[in-house]
Amino acid sequence: MQFYLSVLFSATVIVACIIALNRYHLISRLYRPFVFILWLGFLVDLTGYITIMFGVSYAVPGNIYVLINLYLVLWLFTRWEISQSKKRLFQIMAVLLTLVWILDNFILNPITQLNVLFRFCYSSLLIFLSIDQINRVIVSERKNIWKNARFVICAAFLIFYTFKSLEEIFFLVIDPKNEDFLSYVWMIMMVITLVVNSIYAYAALCIPSKEKFILPY
Amino acid sequence: MHPFEREIYIAILIAAIVLAIILFFFLYTLVKHQRINSKQYKLQIQAEIIAREEERRRIAVDLHDDLGPFLSSMKLQINLLNTEDPDDKNLIRELSLQINEIVQKIRETSNNLLPNVLVRKGLVRALTEFSQTITKTGNIKVNAEFVPEHFELEKDVEIHLYRICQEALHNTIRHAKANNFYLKLEREPAQLNVSISDDGIGFNYAKMKKDSMGLGLKNMLSRVDFLNGEFYLDTHPGRGVVYTIQIPLKANL
Ligand SMILES: Nc1ncnc2c1ncn2[C@@H]1O[C@H](COP(=O)(O)OP(=O)(O)OP(=O)(O)O)[C@@H](O)[C@H]1O
């Protein structure tokens, strides 16, 4: 039952995927990576559920997915960034986190299990980058901030990755036998997924066809 | 304690720490971006003010240096006309009077745009002269006081202070129905205190802000900002207006 519900909730991202794909040629190229992020998420979820149905472990595609997703998100942030030094910083982060990924999946742990170290670093990084972006928009936006695609996308990232890291903490610390509590955590995570997927769909509608010019800093 | 309970507490504790870190980071970056943004906003305003002053200076100089001599030479040429016809002679006299008037007008306009005394003799003289001119019109008495009696500041500080006083006085003349206008500039080693007041009808600041904020007060404020100063405005209906302005100066008496 839980399994099918979780399939259903995760699958709601398809709405955002379709809207984004539909507008792909309309939207500013600064936002194109976001479309890939949505589709990658959807496709990986799909393969994940299929592999589970066939009784195969989801670990390997899952571990590879988080790495590629990191690259895509950094790519998105790099496109938004104007300053060259910040762009360079994102590249350095990509390299550093790739090293962490190799360490986590080949040296410390086998890739055939869901590994936590990289996920922890990656969630924290995305949380901090989103917060930085959100605050930048808050102080510079002079019009309706709820229609600012950057703000909406980063808010969705912030909510999702915050809860994702909390979920991971709970699953790490709490004894798996405490099923009651963990199923609450799981339920909250499902609701969050639904909320975030709706925000993604809304964000896909907000993405402008041309990026506004603001004074760079 | 039930073993599960202990784990849950630990988990919640860690979660709370994580959330606290996120919140802290949120506030930290918010403040950081606010700083950068306001600095940029200030630069923008400064660019505007500088552009406006430059524009005025250019127009004033053009008017004064190009049109003035041009008209003077025109007047000379007209006077050179040689005619016996009394009608024509009359016309010539009339024209040269008109040209005189135009020259005078141009000088006034140019002086309004960029007061000559301000450039040549500094702020104190310029304000003194300005006060006398206004007092002479008879509608309002301008009382100007300077401590010490004479001092000079950097040229671009002077021009902004002059504009601030000018706008304050214009507002008093236009809106206040006042009999007296007081202006006091106090030069201290590291700071200039300007107090400006009138005994007019005053106004309700909150209401004015809602109804129609003119450009005048805004410009005064942005000039004070430009000079890194503080601007205080104290007014109530029926009790006149008091401006207090403090401008930091580079300490060099
Ligand atoms: N000294 C004063 N006494 C009474 N009311 C004043 C005085 N100075 C300003 N006000 C009020 O404050 C309002 C705003 O002044 P401000 O100088 O900003 O605009 P303005 O004089 O109306 O237009 P502008 O200066 O742009 O030509 C004025 O309309 C007036 O009602």
Ligand SMILES: [Mg+2]
């Ligand atoms: Mg005014």
